Amino acid sequence: MIGRAAKGGWIFLAVVMALAVWVYSTxxxxxxxxxxxxxxxxxxxxxxxxSETYPRLYSFFTILPMDSALTxxxxxxxxxxxxFSALWLTLRRVWDNPVSPTLTCGLLFFGAMTGWFRIxxxxxxxxxxxxxxxxxxxxxxxxxxxAGCVLVLGYSDPAFGIAMYLALxxxxxxxxxxxxxxxxxxxxxxxxxxxxxLVGSYTLTPSTxxxxxxxxxxxxxxxxxxxxxxxRAGIYLTLLSGSVVTGSPEVASAIxxxxxxxxxxxxxxxxxxxxxxxxxxxxxLKNLTQTVALFILILGVVPGEQxxxxxxxxxxxxxxxxxxxxxxxxxxTHHGQNLDQLWRGKTPFPGLSQNGLILLQKGDGPFxxxxxxxxxxxxxxxxxxxxxxxxxxxxxxxxxxxxxSSLTCRHLKKNVLLEDDEILFRENGTERLESxxxxxxxxxxxxxxxxxxxxxxxxxxxxxxxxxxxGYILKTLKTTEKLFFPDTPAVVTFAAxxxxxxxGSLNDKKKFRDFRxxxxxxxxxxxxxxLPVPSRSLVPLAFxxxxxGENPITSEELKSITLGLGSGSDFPxxxxxxxxxxxxxxGETINLPLTLVTPTAEGTFRLQASITTVRGQTFPxxxxxxxxxxxxxxLAPTGHWVEEPARP
Numbered sequence: 001m002i003g004r005a006a007k008g009g010w011i012f013l014a015v016v017m018a019l020a021v022w023v024y025s026t027x028x029x030x031x032x033x034x035x036x037x038x039x040x041x042x043x044x045x046x047x048x049x050x051s052e053t054y055p056r057l058y059s060f061f062t063i064l065p066m067d068s069a070l071t072x073x074x075x076x077x078x079x080x081x082x083x084f085s086a087l088w089l090t091l092r093r094v095w096d097n098p099v100s101p102t103l104t105c106g107l108l109f110f111g112a113m114t115g116w117f118r119i120x121x122x123x124x125x126x127x128x129x130x131x132x133x134x135x136x137x138x139x140x141x142x143x144x145x146x147a148g149c150v151l152v153l154g155y156s157d158p159a160f161g162i163a164m165y166l167a168l169x170x171x172x173x174x175x176x177x178x179x180x181x182x183x184x185x186x187x188x189x190x191x192x193x194x195x196x197x198l199v200g201s202y203t204l205t206p207s208t209x210x211x212x213x214x215x216x217x218x219x220x221x222x223x224x225x226x227x228x229x230x231x232r233a234g235i236y237l238t239l240l241s242g243s244v245v246t247g248s249p250e251v252a253s254a255i256x257x258x259x260x261x262x263x264x265x266x267x268x269x270x271x272x273x274x275x276x277x278x279x280x281x282x283x284x285l286k287n288l289t290q291t292v293a294l295f296i297l298i299l300g301v302v303p304g305e306q307x308x309x310x311x312x313x314x315x316x317x318x319x320x321x322x323x324x325x326x327x328x329x330x331x332x333t334h335h336g337q338n339l340d341q342l343w344r345g346k347t348p349f350p351g352l353s354q355n356g357l358i359l360l361q362k363g364d365g366p367f368x369x370x371x372x373x374x375x376x377x378x379x380x381x382x383x384x385x386x387x388x389x390x391x392x393x394x395x396x397x398x399x400x401x402x403x404x405s406s407l408t409c410r411h412l413k414k415n416v417l418l419e420d421d422e423i424l425f426r427e428n429g430t431e432r433l434e435s436x437x438x439x440x441x442x443x444x445x446x447x448x449x450x451x452x453x454x455x456x457x458x459x460x461x462x463x464x465x466x467x468x469x470x471g472y473i474l475k476t477l478k479t480t481e482k483l484f485f486p487d488t489p490a491v492v493t494f495a496a497x498x499x500x501x502x503x504g505s506l507n508d509k510k511k512f513r514d515f516r517x518x519x520x521x522x523x524x525x526x527x528x529x530x531l532p533v534p535s536r537s538l539v540p541l542a543f544x545x546x547x548x549g550e551n552p553i554t555s556e557e558l559k560s561i562t563l564g565l566g567s568g569s570d571f572p573x574x575x576x577x578x579x580x581x582x583x584x585x586x587g588e589t590i591n592l593p594l595t596l597v598t599p600t601a602e603g604t605f606r607l608q609a610s611i612t613t614v615r616g617q618t619f620p621x622x623x624x625x626x627x628x629x630x631x632x633x634x635l636a637p638t639g640h641w642v643e644e645p646a647r648p
Contacts, residue, residue, distance in 0.1 A: 010290075011102075013106075017105065018084050018088075020117065020305075022077055022081050023308075023326050023327055024117050024118070024308055025073075025076055025117075025119060026328065027316065027326035027327075028312060029076075029329075029330040029348070030321070030328070030348065031315055031319070031346075032348050033348030033349050033384070034330075035120050039383040039384065041058040042061065042069060042383075043393065044058065045059050045061060045062045046062050048391070048392050049392070055123060057123065057126070058122075061122075067331060067333040068387070069330060069332035070332065070333070076124075077125075077329055079125035079129050080117065080125050082129060083116070083131070083132035084105060084109060084117075086132060087104075087132040087136045088102070090140060091104055091258060093140075094140050095139075095258060095261075097265055099289070099293050100258035100259070101258065102297065103254075103261055103297050104254045104255060106297045106300055107214070107296075107301075108132075109304065110304025110305065111300050111303065112303035113211075115304060116131065117304055118304075118307065123156065127152075127153070127156040130149045130152045133145070133149045134149040134150065134153060135255070138167055139255060139258075141171060141175055143184065144183065144187065146164070146168050146187075147190075147191040151194055154194070155198045157248075158199040159246040161195065161198075161199070162195070162204070163239065163243055163245070165242075166241065166242040166245070167239055170234050171235070174234070204245060204246060205247050206244060206246075207247035210244075210250050211243060211244070211250055215250055215253055217256050218236040218239075218253055221236075222236060222237075225263065227263060228260075235255070236252045239252035239255070257293070261293045264285065264286065264289030264293075265286050266286070319346045320346075321346055330348075332388060335347070335349075335388075336352075336357055336388040339352065339353065340354045349381055349384045350381075351378060352384055356431040357388055360388075360391060360424060363422055363433070364391060365391065366391065366392040366393070366422075367385075367389075367391050367393065367394070367422045367423065368393070368395035368423045368424070369381065369395075369424045369426065370395070370406060370426070371410070371425075372410050372411075372425065372427050377402055379396065382395075394421050395423075397479075397495055397497055397499065401496065402495060403479070404494050404495045404501065405417060405474055405481050407459070407493040407495065408461065411461045412491065413425065416436065416471070416483045417483060418482035418484040419482070420436050420481065420482070422434065422435050423436075436484075437484050440471075440506075444507050446470045447469060448505070448511075449470065449490065450466065451464055451503060451512075454492060455552055456494070456550075456551045457552045457553075457583070458494045458554075459556045460493070460557075460583075461492075462492055463489050463490065464489075464490045464491070465490040467489060468485055468486060468487050468489055469485070470490050471485055471490055471506050472490060472492065472504060472506060473502075473503070473504045473512075474492070474501065475502040476500065476501055476502075484506070494515060496614075498518055498519050500517075501515045503515065516551070517551055518549055518550045518551050519549065520549060520557075520611075521548040521549035522547060522549070522621050523545075523622050524543055524592075524609045524622070525544035525545070525546060525623075525624040525625075526543055526607055526623060526629075527541050529630075532630040533596070533630070533631055535599060535602055535632060536598060539597075540593060540594075541593075541596055542591060544589050544590065544592060545590055545592045546588070547584040547586055547587065547589075549586060551586065553584045554584075555580070555582050557614060558611055560575040560577050560578070561611050563607065563608070564609075565605035565606070566605055571597050571599060571600075575612065576595060579594075598631050601631070604628055605629050605631070606626075607627035607629050608623070608627075
């Protein structure tokens with residue numbers, strides 16, 4: 001047995017790691033806010049945005065008396081802490097010493113490959129709880145409980161669930177006498193059948209990406225330690241095989257280190273060899289085991305400790321956030337009430353202001369948030385305003401694309417939505433809440449629309465009247481909006497996302513025109529190079545860009561283009577702005593002078609290209625032909641030299 005002081009030391013290390021799991025979960029929300037997906041689900045559960053499908057877990061967050069963001073943060077942190085604590089306590093009971101569970105939990109939660117403590121949503125925390133449960137029940141040999149964990153993981157983490165199912169099948173074979181044939185067969189066949197349904201269309205991608213240098217430890221241990229070869233060979237090999245088959249991070253090494261620590265300490269039953277050892281030598285072996293275990297623990301948790309420092313502790317010091325506040329779950333209501341005092345300069349939602357929140361809280365109808373000076377609107381900020389004001393958010397056709405009417409209002413810097421939403425305009429550090437214009441007294445006398453000159457061109461603002469005082473009806477498959485322009489000529493704007501629009505007259509239902517916006521389809525044509533290009537250089541080349549889609553494309557919709565030479569390049573491919581403005585009609589081609597960054601190495605590379613839109617989305621662009629670029633070494637790399645021929 002190890003001494004009381006040593007036990008206390010290892011328990012203290014476990015408590016420190018548990019606190020690190022908690023502070024990472026609460027601190028990341030405090031410093032950075034929830035991710036965009038979590039904000040979407042919170043708003044959907046509160047009926048503030050259209051809710052077709054979302055995890056029903058978020059409905060639970062809205063029925064409690066505290067604000068939903070605080071409930072989600074508390075739920076996420078409690079589950080993360082529970083996963084660590086439950087795994088440690090279970091392994092402590094199985095291995096009957098604090099060294100093994102502390103070592104295993106440290107490697108699983110803070111290791112470079114697994115990194116279980118890095119959760120960023122309530123769903124991830126729930127998945128973590130069942131991952132920890134799967135490892136705990138596997139080590140404890142509980143077949144029915146492991147089967148339950150595998151089924152849940154099959155839905156939330158198919159790769160890890162399939163890997164643990166292989167371990168379940170082997171464990172059921174080992175424990176056949178304990179549980180009986182019926183339970184063992186039911187666990188394997190029944191769980192396998194349900195798992196096949198849950199994983200759905202998941203495709204196995206065998207890979208060794210989930211293996212690390214620690215993965216060699218179980219194999220070496222089986223060769224060198226007879227006890228492990230007798231008791232754990234099947235478990236280790238099954239877990240490693242499952243990791244290779246699914247490409248998921250392996251957990252065999254973490255369990256193996258716990259087993260090795262148990263054997264070194266000889267806590268549960270002395271081996272025949274250990275009975276003949278002198279007491280001093282036995283004590284020395286136990287001390288050596290603890291020393292080695294502590295060294296391995298330090299090496300194993302370094303990646304997690306570095307991420308905790310870079311992502312939580314150092315940023316909190318730069319923002320002058322007290323460490324004690326990082327332990328408190330995030331409350332969005334408290335955040336909104338203290339924007340100008342406690343949260344000044346520390347808010348996880350840049351752009352959120354007390355003045356804007358006060359303006360929104362005065363009303364109760366739908367609203368939009370628009371920033372005229374920005375090309376990309378912050379969806380997360382708009383969702384934060386919606387949750388704080390409890391008002392429905394509109395003006396988006398998807399989670400990453402503003403609607404055409406919102407683009408028009410932002411372009412004009414005024415609300416032209418007829419009897420519709422209020423708009424919170426954010427411009428030059430000020431906010432103003434603006435309602436739409438009143439309906440015209442006599443719609444029959446409105447100036448006519450001029451739709452013949454309008455193109456199916458996304459993003460670009462196109463006039464549909466010469467005089468002010470008119471408007472139109474803008475219909476899509478899901479929405480119908482009325483826009484009226486009392487002081488300016490009428491303008492129509494189509495969003496870049498694929499959609500069908502109908503623009504019609506306010507006074508004559510028979511006067512309308514349909515427009516279809518399709519996905520962007522571009523092709524890059526590289527120049528014909530007869531000679532290799534120099535390596536480690538910025539090479540100006542004349543490319544061509546062809547529109548293969550059905551709609552015109554404007555440079556106003558495209559932000560930048562990136563040229564790269566694949567994995568063989570040792571320089572990051574820089575983004576390049578388009579050198580000129582253009583409108584590219586279907587089938588047309590324009591010349592595009594671009595700069596290619598070539599790698600240091602000499603050889604043949606395949607050209608790759610991608611384009612980023614003003615919405616922040618990046619999509620690959622196919623390259624015509626084989627897209628092969630050959631380089632020659634212009635200069636010898638640093639640290640190399642050229643050998644001169646021997647002189648006669």
